Amino acid sequence: MTYASVIVDVPAKQTDRAFDYEIPEKWDGFIQPGMRVVVPFGPRQIQGFVIGLKETTSVKKTRPISSLIDISPILTTELLQLAEWLRDHTLCFTISAFQAMLPAALKAKYEKWILVKDRSKLPPHLELFFDSSNRARFEDFEGTGHYRLIKQLIDDEVLEVYYEVKDKLSKKTVKVIVLTASKEELKEAKNKVSTRAQSQHRLMDFFMETGQKKIEKKQLLEDLQIGTSAVGALVKLGILQEVDDERYRDPYANREFAKSEPLALTSQQQQAISPILSSIESGLHEGYVMFGVTGSGKTEVYMQAVDAVLKKGKEAIVLVPEISLTPQMVNRFKSRFGSDVAVMHSGLGMGEKYDEWRKIHRKEVKVVVGARSAIFAPFENVGIIIIDEEHETSYKQEDTPRYHARDIAMERGRFHQCPVVLGSATPTLETFARASKGVYQLLTMDKRMSDQGMPTVEIVDMREELREGNRSMFSRDLLEKLQIRLERGEQSVLFLNKRGYSSFVMCRDCGYVVECPHCDISLTYHRINNQLKCHYCGYEEQVHSTCPSCDSDHFRFFGTGTQKVEEELTKLLPSARVIRMDVDTTSRKGSHEKLLQQFGDRKADILLGTQMIAKGLDFPQVTLVGVLTADTMLNIPDFRSSEKTFQLLTQVSGRAGRHLLPGEVVIQTYSPEHYSVELASTHDYIGFYQKEMLLRKNHQYPPFYYLALVTVTHEELTKVVTVTERITSYLGGQLSREAVILGPVSSPIARIKDRYRYQCIIKYKREPNLHHALKSVVEKYQSQMDQEKLAIHIDLNPYMLM
Ligand code: ADP
Ligand code: ZN
Ligand code: ZN
DSSP: OOEEEEEESOOSGGGOSOEEEEOOGGGTTTOOTTOEEEEEETTEEEEEEEEEEESOOSOSSOOBOOEESOSSOSSOHHHHHHHHHHHHHHTOOHHHHHHHHSOGGGSEEEEEEEEESOGGGSOGGGGGGSOTTSEEEGGGGTTTTOHHHHHHHHHTTSEEEEEEEEESOOOEEEEEEEEOSOHHHHHHHHHHSOTTOHHHHHHHHHHHHHOOOEEEHHHHHHHHTOOHHHHHHHHHTTSEEEEEEEEOOOTTTTOOOOOOOOOOOOHHHHHHHHHHHHHHHHTOOEEEEEEEOTTSSHHHHHHHHHHHHHHTTOEEEEEOTTGGGOHHHHHHHHHHHGGGEEEEOTTSOHHHHHHHHHHHHTTOOSEEEESGGGGGOOOSSEEEEEEETTTOGGGBOSSSSOOBHHHHHHHHHHHHTOEEEEEESSOOHHHHHHHHTTSSEEEEEOSOSSTTOSOEEEEEEHHHHHHTTOOSSSOHHHHHHHHHHHHHTOEEEEEOOOTTTTTOEEETTTOOBOBOSSSSSBOEEETTTTEEEOTTTOOEEEOOSSOTTTOOSOEEEOSOOHHHHHHHHHHHOTTOOEEEESTTTTOSTTHHHHHHHHHHTTOOSEEEESGGGSSSOOOTTEEEEEESOSOGGGGSSOTTHHHHHHHHHHHHHTTSSOSSSOOEEEEEESOTTOHHHHHHHTTOHHHHHHHHHHHHHHTTOTTTSEEEEEEEEESOHHHHHHHHHHHHHHHHHHSOTTOEEEEEEEEEEEEETTEEEEEEEEEESOOTTHHHHHHHHHHHTHHHHHHSOOEEEEEESOSOOO
């Protein structure tokens, strides 16, 4: 007898281990690790992943596997191992690690059925619910008032509940008509079929004349102007056959990508690529930091490195931050590598994502360009992993498993013995510090491709503007520069950092701020429907005309939302054509790309937008970039706020003057003397790095210390406080004196969706006992978490401290 070790689809402490199942003889030699199966688990049938096979088991009574979901493994042995690594390093359940590696479409859905075990005892009035195979859907009993009776019958073993596992999504197929008859048979049939059946004759003529053997049904009916019954008749005669043909939903199917050839590299690019090429050649793992200013030609280097990898017959993984935001990047890879590229990003539908994943799984592509989760691409012969804009926080998953794509990349790079390249103009302090220590090899590209060099940056002190009577959100300088661009027919980009507390509503008399009744956060004003909206839970309410607290009329919204900026802009510069890009104008699929296309086609003079326009855009005619509010990021309660501000300002400035025309940048701010603003204006990353490292050292933050964040949430405040207190003091007893435990304190956002949030932060250098201690915390509260909806989240190396 062969047994399969199976991880079942129940994310819980007690089930976070392999269970042994018998492999029925018919599947012996067929079932392999990495396949999904359906197994009995207690009274249920659930999905499980086979992680290993064995000849003996120590379990006394084993049950057989019920059915197979996959006919070939969907997880490679490498990924099965990587799941264990994820479990140990992010403290998640193995099953959650598996789920994170697969497209959502492969997550199991369960259908609940009621099965009749003894039809003779079934009450007559229930008969009609059950079909001839004695089954009924559980939900069919909804609203019938029979639930209690059903439960009784289950206890009496007349009925039985079972769950059927379904894939959420099937493959997409189209109906295809296939000619099954030979030429002679066709001729024969034509003589037999009545001449009045014109459609059938037209069909047969089509196949005789064209010699085609297979055609899509829809197209056939359209081309010949016939109905589906004619096809049916010929199918009955055995001349044609109707089959389902599998199709990929290719989001880029109708687009043409002009083939691009590798460019001759500059000497700077050559210096950067050469160590990477020798790593590829020698097949050794090495981490590289490609520290290159915006527009220094990093992408061209990535593509030529990928090319070298493909020539060795290996595969490449390229991560870009939320790729739907940078269609230009996709275009560049598609143009260079054509149909060898799969693209995976959150802008795709579930089916499209699944299809892209399947291209990788079937080895039909050799390159994947994708957002965070593409790091789990099931390639088996990886030759390079590239992470572009490695400082982007979207590489950290904020949900279990709370992994960082960079760590996974290094782990996979070690397994495949291939180079891992981290590219950025503003590397994270963690990454740059490792490069300084020699853990990663540093590749510097400090010159821009264009002769223009870096754009000149001017800082405007908005307090000064106010003092001189300018109440507008545009400084006089920025306005003047916008005007000049209009006259010259050049383009401008205006950037508004909207995250934070930008467009909240406040009473000018009493200071009352409208907050969400479910979350401790102010509501954001939306002009379109004159509503206030919570960005955490979606709560909405109408705007009040007077202050609910003091009845004052001086009740208005503050800060600058993109809509408000657009309004003021059209007032100040009536002739300007403006494209606004924010969550409201880009919520529809494809609209993001369309707007960028319009701007690229010079159908607008000014592109106004939030975060989403900061990255990767490359338009030759943009000669002015304006940052309306540089400070919003600075004021968030996060030790990385300066770093984030510096990165953002540098990225935004990088959008100007990337080609023949020189670029100018205007940064408006209320804190012009802040080092992150000042050093961004002089493009001084190294200066910023040194200054920030000193502060981090003094305050014991990463990269000098590691962080762990424990967040406790519950509907009752007292519960949250006591649990967090207990956890904090428990950890205090378990850890060394070197560890610093901050808290318990309320999280910066103290309540979300009616749940209170408390946290403690652990700062440490070396704590061999930490993982174990955190695990036992979760174990200790397991029953409360199951029964009382208490939640404890553990985030090792957190990026969001809110
Ligand atoms: P980065 O990714 O560092 O921001 P890009 O790769 O976008 O920089 O390069 C900036 C511009 O320079 C792009 O328009 C690109 O096509 C061009 N470019 C890059 N490398 C070369 C080269 N070797 N020769 C000519 N043009 C190049
Ligand atoms: Zn008031
Ligand atoms: Zn809310």
